[in-house]
Amino acid sequence: MALSEEQQRAIQVATTGQRTNPNWHLFRKGRLTASNFGAVLRSKRVTASLIARVLGQQQALDGVLSVQWGTMKECEGVRAFTTATQMQVHESGLWLSQSGLLGASPDGLVGSSAVLEVKCPYGAREMTISEALQIKGFCVSKEGETFSLCEEHPYWHQVQAQAQPLRAPQPPPASHTATTGKPALPSLDSLPSTSSSTSTVASTTVKPFTLAKLTKMPAEKQPKITGRLCHYIVKSLRPFSIVEDTYFRAFLSELNTSYKVPSRGEVSERLLPKMYEAALQNLKTELQEVEYAALTGDGCTSRVADHYLTLTVHYMKDWEMKIRVPQTLKAEVSQTGDNIAAEIGQCLEDFSLKGKVELMTTDNAKAMVNATTSAGIPLSLGCFAHTLNLSTQKAMNVPTVGTMLAVIRPPITFFRNSYLGKIVQKEKQKALDRPSHNLILDCKTRWNSSYMMVERFVEQYPAIVAASFDERLKKKDSFKKLQRCTDKDIERMEHFLEAMKLPYMITVAMSSEKRPTSGQVLPMIDKLEVHLAEKEEDEKFIKDIKSAIRNDLSARYQDDARREFLQEATALDPRFKGSPIVTVDVWDRITNKIKVAQAQVQVKKEAEEGGAMPQLPLQVKQDGLRDTDTPPPAKKAKLTAMEEIFQDEDDVMVTHIEPPLPVRLLIQHEILKFKCMPKLKSTDDIIAFWGGESDELPLLSTLARKYLIVPGTSVPSERVLSTAGDIVSAERATLHPDNSGPDL
DSSP: OOOOHHHHHHHHHHTTTGGGOHHHHHHHTTSEEGGGHHHHHHOSSOOHHHHHHHTTOSOOOTTOHHHHHHHHHHHHHHHHHHHHHOOOEEOOOOEEOTTSSEEEOOSEEETTTEEEOOOOOGGGTTSOHHHHTTSTTOSEEEETTEEEEOTTSHHHHHHHHHHTTTTSOOOOOHHHHOSSSOOOOOOGGGSOOSOOOOOOOOOOOOOHHHHHHHOOOOTTHHHHHHHHHHHHHHHTTOOGGGGGOHHHHHHHHHHOTTOOOOOHHHIIIIIHHHHHHHHHHHHHHHHHTOSOEEEEEEEEEOTTSOEEEEEEEEEESSSOEEEEEEEEEEOOSOOOHHHHHHHHHHHHHHTTOTTTEEEEEEOSOHHHHHHHHHTTOSEEEEOHHHHHHHHHHHHHTSHHHHHHHHHHHHHHHHHHHOHHHHHHHHHHHHHTTOOOOOOOOOOTTOHHHHHHHHHHHHHHHHHHHHHHTOHHHHTOGGGGGGGGOOHHHHHHHHHHHHHHHHHHHHHHHHHHOSSOBGGGHHHHHHHHHHHTSOOTTOOHHHHHHHHHHHHHHTTTTOSHHHHHHHHHHHHTOTTTTTSTTOOHHHHHHHHHHHOOHHHHHHHHHHHHTTOOOOOOOOOOOTTSOOTTSOOOOSOOOOOOHHHHHTHHHHTOOOOOOOOOSOOSOHHHHHHHHHHHSOOOOTTSOHHHHHHHHTTTSHHHHHHHHHHHTSBSSSHHHHHHHHHHHHHSOGGGTTOOHHHHHHHO
16 A cells, blocks of 8 residues: 555654654554665575564664663764754654655654764774774775765665655654644554554654753753762762763663763762762751750771771751761771760861760760760760660570570571572461561571561471471481470470560660650660569579569669659650659759759749749540540551550540649749640650640750750661661772761
8 A cells, every 4th residue: 555645744743753652663563664674685584583673573672782872872963963064953753665665764854855864883982983993894984084884884774775765755844843742643544554453552742852952951950960969879879880880871861861971080079079068067057056966976897997986966956856977987096985085076076066965875885985974975875775785685695595596596597598498488388378488597696686586486387397397308417406496495485585575676666766765765664674573473484584684774774863864854755754753853853954044034024024824734635635636547557666665655644634723933834734734655756746835835845955856875876887888888898988988
């Protein structure tokens, strides 16, 4: 069936955009296109691969590096031609011959009788034209000062096919090349197609060619994109070399062909240092206005034996908690208490924090504790997660516990290292309806991993026993050690899990909480003391575990200054203000701390102005909500670790408190009003609470800011060092500290 000139032009318009347009792929199928002319003419015989290529059935080439390179650079070639010749290039779709059997898709239409084809040889991507001419079989030759396409090269046949059968196609109307409207599609029923598909394919007008030709990137856009790129590299822990990756560059070019990707050296030597200095200056400026701040600190040794000290600073700005990393320094001297104190003192000086930090949370290393005091910080607080780990490690050292763990490690090691063992285990899990979980092998320095190992072993024990009777494994000598595990051992493991569940949940809660405040330390210790109390029905195995943890934990946090601070932090935490830990003496100390000159002046001023004393809430509903509050939804979500630990207390709600007789001091009114307010649940946002009540409780909220910023663990600084381990990995162990520091 012959095509009219109108149908030829309609197909060309409908396929504009070429590889980004589904119609282009549809109309190319089953037709001999110009890109295949060379392969057909040079072929000595008809092969299956040649037929598949002509019919458009060969495997997609989008993943081929040379194809990606050509696609990425095509628009640059068009722009270079336009700049050099000052001639307009129109976008082109698929042009079919009058017979409908032949087709060509030039890269552009120039004037009324010329086509443009852009070639970007991948093999010559890093060569000059003079160097590329030395390549045997290169597509271009030179005679004198004239360059021409080699007639022996397949590209020559492609260009000839584009020029001859198309009968000098006229450029499409301006409306067809504009990006503001979609070209009208001809009815597919009226157009011949060798495809058996009857589905209707919509046109697309999103074409990088057109965008690159008609628009240019605004001058202010280039630095913004570069800033986002550097931010991505830092936050996603990407290597600097990613900007040189061919696929990454192709991705950026597809998004915007006008964007110039910076080099690796430019990123590491100019852009990131500049961004780091700007962020550093902003942090220093912000910390100058801070009234109170708290620190956490920790140290680690890298793969190449370099020691690093990192500090995090915690402060509030407009009732929003801020956590920043002022420094992660490579230690050039021995990390004694005095040397660490000097480093901390320098940080306080550099960031205008002297006199603003009253407490620093660290691990329990003696050098860190001594350094805190020497640096002029009044009080240091041991990381509760680290403290709990030290106490629970005492339980891991109980002989019967060590024996229990030694019994299960061999079969766990077998299943983790044996390919056949894993297959059999999966089969038994499916047959016994066990969760499809892998066994866990513990790390002896992290007690919670031992808990997880025992928990997973008990869960999978039926599948493990079933696997032990499998003929494929019975002959394995390394598997026979499983026979040492008896029902008594499993019963002991279940008791172990019951005794250690609360310490495990507390470890998870303190490590995963976004803001593990110091106010929750004593309530958790109180929970542990109740949980670890010996019971008459406890067997000796459990009594030994409880006694080991209890004896070690009882010696912690006994220093008067630290304990008083934690008691006051608990009192000002609306989740735990009703705890037995918060006695009258605690409220008296808080009262004395609030009775400063500024508070007295404020009270006197309000009295002179006749300010009325704030009214106390008369009643709290039984469900713990005020009369104006909206009841919570009935659907209950899965409890978090914090909710599970304090579930019994969260369910206890204040129903009604009669206000006392009028008191003389405003501070006593605030304390009483605070006591009468509903207790928050363990997972509620206490900072949002104090931010919302700061107008009602101005004196208490001011003091609360000092306590809320103090973390109960040094997890924030430990996370920084964990990130450092991801940056200075085995593959990047030689990364210089000057480069890793700004990334952190």
